[in-house]
Amino acid sequence: MSHTPAYAAQSAGKPLGPHTIERRTPGAHDVAIDIKFCGVCHSDLHTARNEWGNTRYPSVPGHEIVGTVTAVGKNVKHFKAGDTVGVGCMVDSCGHCDSCKAGEENYCENGFTGTYNGPAQADGGNTYGGYSSNVVVDEKFVLRITHKDDLAAVAPLLCAGITTYSPLRHWGAGPGRKVGIVGLGGLGHMGVKLAHAMGAHVVLFTTSPNKVADGKRLGADEVVISKDADQMAQHVGSFDFILNTVAASHNLDAFLNLLKRDGTMCLVGAPEHPHPSPTVFNLIMKRRAIAGSLIGGIRETQEMLDFCAEHGIVSDIEMIAMRDINKAYERMLKSDVKYRFVIDMQSLKDEAKAA
Ligand code: NAP
Ligand code: ZN
Secondary structure: OEEEEEEEEOOOOOOOEEEEEEEOOOOOOEEEEEEEEEEOOHHHHHHHOOOOOOOOOOEOOOOOEEEEEEEEOOOOOOOOOOOEEEEOOEEEOOOOOHHHHOOOHHHOOOOOEEOOOOOOOOOOOOOOOOOEOEEEEEHHHOEEOOOOOOHHHHHHHHOHHHHHHHHHHHOOOOOOOEEEEEOOOHHHHHHHHHHHHOOOEEEEEEOOHHHHHHHHHHOOOEEEEOOOHHHHHOOOOOEEEEEEOOOOOOOOHHHHOOEEEEEEEEEOOOOOOOOOOOOHHHHHOOOOEEEEOOOOOHHHHHHHHHHHHHHOOOOOEEEEEHHHHHHHHHHHHOOOOOOEEEEEOHHHHHHHHHO
């Protein structure tokens, strides 16, 4: 066991603050990682504030982790000290259900173990995420990072990247396909970059008029202000696929109307409150579908990281110190993220040393 500095929420209503956690001594299959950077996902905020009603406190969020291997267990085959690695949203799964066998541990039928918020481990403990100085993870859930530099901007690929890559691939984003991305936040901006790199015609939907130029710079062929009915009307019945990343409940009909016959809108945003029920006629008239998607499996996460390294794709980030996390959450709630906060974990190490 090692005492590890971290930042935790102690209850739903309290801001995050310094907290010490225990990390296990690396076992035979474990990789010990010194955390360099951790991205800030809106799911961290939903969890810290118990917006999904399942938070176990103390809660140490963070599932966009990039760091350096410091030690490996004796049976570890694929990593060695000094390697640059990533950890995303999962640190374990059952390994024997159909989903795990298919490499889709994210859909483990016995429930995967989240990088934070458990569920509880065999020893009864919670799991603690990347808002901490180090982590110990089974090598099966450790990703190889081949980007040569800009590692802080690689961190968000571990959740925002894979959560958009997986549905874009599943629903065939590519040349000749018109793909919509709803919301230009952490997930949305990765969705725009990835759909563009896959060769699709990309249309960004945003509620923020001041993000139009950025949307185009990031790879959108067109940007639509989703609150403007006239702009929306120009796209009725034209989309093959829409990826909806919005973190708040909203009217889905406005987007369903834009799908072609047999088009699908995939929801990845996971708001605290349910969306108003969509109108059934919008679905049945054109055999449209609403779907969902949850992060991606480990194999696909490695594929996404390699795709991004090959295409020179990283996240657009704003680096923060650990102590500024609560301010970052407030800005995230105002859709004021350009386009992912990433914590420089040196700031936590310095803070812990000074304390
Ligand atoms: P984020 O950075 O806060 O981005 C969300 C974006 O949604 C905002 O920037 C804003 O974009 C738009 N938005 C916010 N409030 C809105 C409203 N009331 N109406 C319309 N648009 C609104 O969040 P994120 O980290 O990308 O996460 C997005 C959601 O995905 C969260 O709910 C998160 O928990 C969830 N998530 C799901 C998975 C999964 O596996 N399914 C994985 C990770 C995260 P504009 O300013 O452009 O409108
Ligand atoms: Zn996330």
